[in-house]
Every structure is written in structure tokens, then in C-alpha cells.
Amino acid sequence: MTARTGQQYLLGLKDQRRVWLGNQAVSVTEEMRFQGSLVGLAGYYDWQHEYAEDCLVPDPETGQPMSASLLVPRRPDDLRARQRCFESIARYSRGMMGRTPDYVNCTLAGFVARADALSSSGDTTPGERLRKFHRDVIAGDLSLTHALVQPAIDRGVDEVSGLNATLAAHVTRRTKTGIVIRGARVLATLGPFADEMFVYPAAPLPANADPKYAVMFSIPVNTPGLIQVCRDHYGVPGAGSDHPFSSRFDEQDSFVIFDDVEVPYERVFIDGDVKAYNGLVRTGWYANISQQTNTRAAVKLEFAYDLGCRMAEITNTVRRPEVAGMLGEILEYARLARAAVNAGIAGARDWGNGALFPDDLAARATRAMLPQWMVRTNEILVTLGSHNLLATPSLEAFDHSELGPLLERYLPGADGHSAKERAMIFRTAWDFVGSALGSRIALYERFYLASQFRALSGDHMAWYGANASNAERPVAQFLGD
The missing domain is CATH 1.20.140.10 (Butyryl-CoA Dehydrogenase, subunit A, domain 3)
Structure with a gap:
């Protein structure tokens, strides 16, 4: 299956994911407060068919229709196709949904393009795993959320020191089939309504950080031990004419707890490689996603x-x-x-x-x-x-x-x-x-x-660090230093 419809997307949410809203564990598809958001997200998937000329392209491997946001950008035509897709999808909510699935799709495709950066030793296994995951996302037209930031409750120390060290998501042990993750991450926008929880680095770890924090992976949101705690829901019932955004476009945000979650090795893309973890976002991550965010x-x-x-x-x-x-x-x-x-x-x-x-x-x-x-x-x-x-x-x-x-x-x-x-x-x-x-x-x-x-x-700091001693700086040129 590629390029799902809204109905197919909704059917994919019927599983045993653990989602808390207030003091209740809720079924995403049955919780009344979520119904408007589900209509809005189903509309996103239907939109890509209504505007297929802009949103969909042939899968390079199968020829089946896939979201253009999943193209691995190698040619100018790829960027042009993505642009048409990002533009059309942004028009769906008039930019009021910041984490429509095309955003993390774009992120994933960019990481695939720079799969060489997933290992500091030249090992190709992490890149091969990521490419396989990318193919899974294309085949299922999966909705991805991400959880990028360590909780960092104590801002007086770095994110993996003191109290924060026990709260941050990290590897506790390994089994024959995978790694076990304990800790938390924030903030998973779209989390309760996604198919996959994609965890990757947003910022480098501090110097001398324990390698157990250097981890990148993706798992289905219904994986045992994965718990999402939602903020209050801001979607409102009633006519869309009275609430054109609130009736459909609350993406929901969740605090993510990994309560000894086992991640299969085939879904682990960085495991203890601090150099790769710290360097990944410097290999073009922002340049890649800026096309979607600025659009x-x-x-x-x-x-x-x-x-x-x-x-x-x-x-x-x-x-x-x-x-x-x-x-x-x-x-x-x-x-x-x-x-x-x-x-x-x-x-x-x-x-x-x-x-x-x-x-x-x-x-x-x-x-x-x-x-x-x-x-x-x-x-x-x-x-x-x-x-x-x-x-x-x-x-x-x-x-x-x-x-x-x-x-x-x-x-x-x-x-x-x-x-x-x-x-x-x-x-x-x-x-x-x-x-x-x-x-x-x-x-x-x-x-x-x-x-x-x-x-x-x-x-x-990036510019100054690279140019502080540059004799071609404008003031020095003008003054003749």
C-alpha cells in the first residue's frame, strides 16, 4: 500500500497504543475530544489524492504513487517536486499545522541522503537499516512523529547530568534482538496520531557524555512500554464554520516515556556512536528541512x-x-x-x-x-x-x-x-x-x-568562529588594517 487515503489512515490507528489524556488512558479512535483532529488528519491524506499532481510522485522503485515529501533529494527535479508538495500541503491548513507528516518525511529522506554520516567508523550497517526503514515508510505511507529533546528538568546543569541524567532517554541494556530504552523525550507533536515514533538527535551531547545517550531509532507507537502523556486538547466540537482551525487542526503534543522499551536492532540507526550522533545535524539537516518549514x-x-x-x-x-x-x-x-x-x-x-x-x-x-x-x-x-x-x-x-x-x-x-x-x-x-x-x-x-x-x-558564533581572524572582514578592509 502506498499513498493512503484518510480512511486507510484512520484504520491504522486502531491498535493498543498507550495514550493518556488527563487522568485517563484513552483509545485514540474512540476518544470524543480527538474526533475533530482525526477528521483533520484524515483530510490531510485525502488532500494528497485530491491534489495528486502536486503531492504524489511515482515511487522510483515500484512506480506506485508515493508522497513527494519522501523523495531522497539528489537532483533539482527532486527539489521542485518536493516544493509543489510542501506548498500544497501547507495550503491545506494555511500553515496552522506545523507537523503534518511531510515534515518528518522530509527529515527522514534527508537522513537517507546522508546515510554515510550515521557511523563514524565507516560501518554501512546503520545506513542500510535507515534505507530499509525509509522503504517501509514509503510502502505504508506511514505517519511519523519525532521526539527530539531530552526533558532537562534542571536547567542548572546540562541535559544528561544531575537529575536530568536519570530522566533522559538512554540505553539500559541489550538483548539478543535489540536495545532497551528507559527515560523520556519531549515534545512529540502529532504523537498520539502517528504510526511511528522517530527519535534522532536535535543537538550535540555535552563533552564527555555517556555513550548510552547517543541513540537514534524508530519504533511503532504501539510498542510495549511506550507511553504518551498528552497536554489538554484544544480541539473544539461544533461547526467548522465557527471554528475553522480548532475544529480540525489540533495536532496534539505528548510527553513521551520509554518504560524499558525494546527497540529491534534493525530499527536502531545510532547506538553509542557519540561522534556520529553529534555530527548528524551538521550534515545538512536544517538545509534540508528548511524547504518545508519556510514554505x-x-x-x-x-x-x-x-x-x-x-x-x-x-x-x-x-x-x-x-x-x-x-x-x-x-x-x-x-x-x-x-x-x-x-x-x-x-x-x-x-x-x-x-x-x-x-x-x-x-x-x-x-x-x-x-x-x-x-x-x-x-x-x-x-x-x-x-x-x-x-x-x-x-x-x-x-x-x-x-x-x-x-x-x-x-x-x-x-x-x-x-x-x-x-x-x-x-x-x-x-x-x-x-x-x-x-x-x-x-x-x-x-x-x-x-x-x-x-x-x-x-x-x-558559527560565523564568528569561522571568520574572526579573516583579514577580508569589511571593517578591516575599510580601515586598511
């Missing part, structure tokens, strides 16, 4: 700009200078995100082992600035909306014989816009920026590719 950001910002324009049209403020200035600010953010996508593809190069990834310079700039841009965009939409974000009756109220005419009379939009149109736009805006889901996504945008501080300081 999603551009689509979301473009939607936010148009939403702001619609709000201003309905209040007849779209040409007021202060409003035009705020709308122009969002527009420039969207253009910069889009330019970063285009620059990355135009500057694509071989990152080693034949892996063709986008250039990462513009992408690193957007990685550092997007948290600020997204927060500012929400602030602008709140300012434009003011009390109108709250004075929005349910769209179903317009169908009531007594209430509907009153709403049309007393809550119309300006400049000929109807009351129902006004309610629709401002309810959409509230769900985008002010609902529980909107607030969760705002927090997500601040940290999903690390904090702005880490991105800014990391880019500075």
Missing part, C-alpha cells in the same frame, strides 16, 4: 496578510495609513519567507554523499526571525480586530428566524459587507490568534526550531 511559514504569513486585509475591509479601515502600515509589515514578512524558499532552491548544492539540499543562509536568517515575525503578526491582527474579535455571533445564529434578522441589522460589516461575512472573518481571525489552539500555535512558533535567542547566538 509553511510563507503560506501562513500570506494567509495572515489576506486575513488582515479582509478585517480592514469589513471595518472600512484598509486605506488608513496606520492600518496600511501594519498590513504592509505582514506582507513583507511573507515576502521574506517566500524569498528564503526561492533562494534556498536557487542555491541548492551537494552537501555530501550526493545529497542535494537547499542553500541554508537565507533559511537560517528566517529561522532566527520567524518567531519574532509570527508573534508580531498575531499582535497586528489583534490590534486590527480589537473588540470585533469577540463580538462575533455563531454563524448558525443567522439561520434562526428571530435572531438572524437582528444580527443582520445590528452587526453588519462596513462598506456593504454583510453581517454574516463579518462574523465569518472575525471568527476565523479569533481562531487564528486568540483561541486555545491559536495560543498553543503562537507558543509553538516561538520554539519549534529552537528559541530565537539560540538561533541568533548560534548563527553569530
